[in-house]
Amino acid sequence: MTAAPSIKSQPVYHAIDWDQTGVEHLLFIAADDPATLDRLLANRPPGGLTLVVAAAEAAERLGVAGVTARMVIEQNATSALHALESLLQQATMGLRLYLVGPEDAIWQAAAVATRYGMSSAEIRLYQTGTKARPVFCVHCRAMTRGVRTNLADCSGCGRTLFVRDHFSRRLGAYMGFQIDAEIPGEKPPVETVYP
């Protein structure tokens, strides 16, 4: 268990389980997590199950293990999000969505699902894999993805952003602001804090 975050908007993830009230289940996998996935698939929920897999190791392992669910295998998170979107276009009431992977991927997937009318009660998220952060620049509103350090250059305006713990579920990102706005050049050392 991780410690409670210092900023309450930062999500806390608990081990996920199947929602027994669901009629159809869609499991989106953006990083392999054998403990979580094997536990879930050993105890399948009632109703149909579809897997969208964007993690090569997970796809291979689940294939070898003979998982019999409908499986959509994609090469990366971007194409997996498109695959999720086309599945959601045909979805009906009673669908439950399970998102397993790095925060960047699972919150982008949650945003897609929200666009298709799913409520937060129908979506379960579990963070696994890299802790790299998507960062929203509060100055130019550009998104910088895959940030592993306390400071990052904004992909939009180039400012050196400090990455806060303040998280927006709607944007699926942490806030970044210019670290040396008060005294230009005054910056703490760069450290890898989100491995």
Add this chain to the structure above:
Amino acid sequence: MGIAFRDETFRDTFTYRNSDEGIRRFPFPFGLDQYMYSVNIEPHTAGKPDSVYQYAFDIDEHYIAECRDRAITLEKDPGRCISLPHMMDSEWDVLELIMTSLSRDYPEHFALHRDGEQWTWTNRPLGIEQAFVFGNAQTLPYPPFEYITRQTQGDFVIMDHRDGDLWADAGMITSQADWSLAFDVGMSFKEWHGPVPRAHEIGVFDRALKYLLMLQLGNPVRRLNWTMTVNPRLDTAPETYPDWGPDRTSVTLDNVAEKVHLRVELQALFRLPRSNGILFSIRCYMASVGDLARYPKWARRLHRVLRDLPQDLAEYKGLVRYKPAVVEWLSRLDDGVPVPPGTDPE
């Protein structure tokens, strides 16, 4: 008698000043020599005549200049006004609440004529006369929430009440104490207040949320919050931090009295009738440390509060760089005599 509106600026030339009356009615937030977070909520009932609590929405000598400053900020960044698509009912609720309040409380400046759904709004200070159909957004030059809040002092958030929580789903935010609507819109009550130190741990937001979920129509409530700002700048948004951040390094013992302003938010919450949402109004008042110190009681109290402010609160409020200068300047006016409880200037 009408209000004498000042011609002044909140940026570049910073000609903003308070009249003597403006200082006297300033909502000084410290009733004791020490400050700590609390759920300091009280009914937003009519206060003393000429106080900032007299009416639901206080209009003062800065009205025209503040509306002008808001228009400049929106021109530069339209993202300071956001309303999620499901908020249209509450937008009309807010327009009705503000128009009826202002026309009732300031009849010399505002008028509202209603004939069924055919409404006519008159705003004399800004020279506006607008006929429109209530409920038909096409008949206004802006969406209803943006339309009326462009003509009202203070920031506004509309909170949607659902799933046992309050969601910050709309806002007009151009005079905020360093929080971003573009980032925070759509957040739950506790997510939105996530960055506030200490208050979560002592249960302030649990109790405040519980209290606000029970808020009744016709029984608004209010509280004060505060921070400090270098130069009388309304737009201290994170968005423009690169513009105003450097000001924090400009304070010296010689200029602190004029440059550093106590910034107080009169926050009020109103249940809305149709949407069942809650309007959160955040009315910002600024007074220079020098002007406040003209009242010896306030000089002593402000000195003691700032001197003893816990470091994490000073950091959160962004005071760290210039607080020593403020404390040193005020210390010369504090002879240590006890100050009676209460916020009144005398």
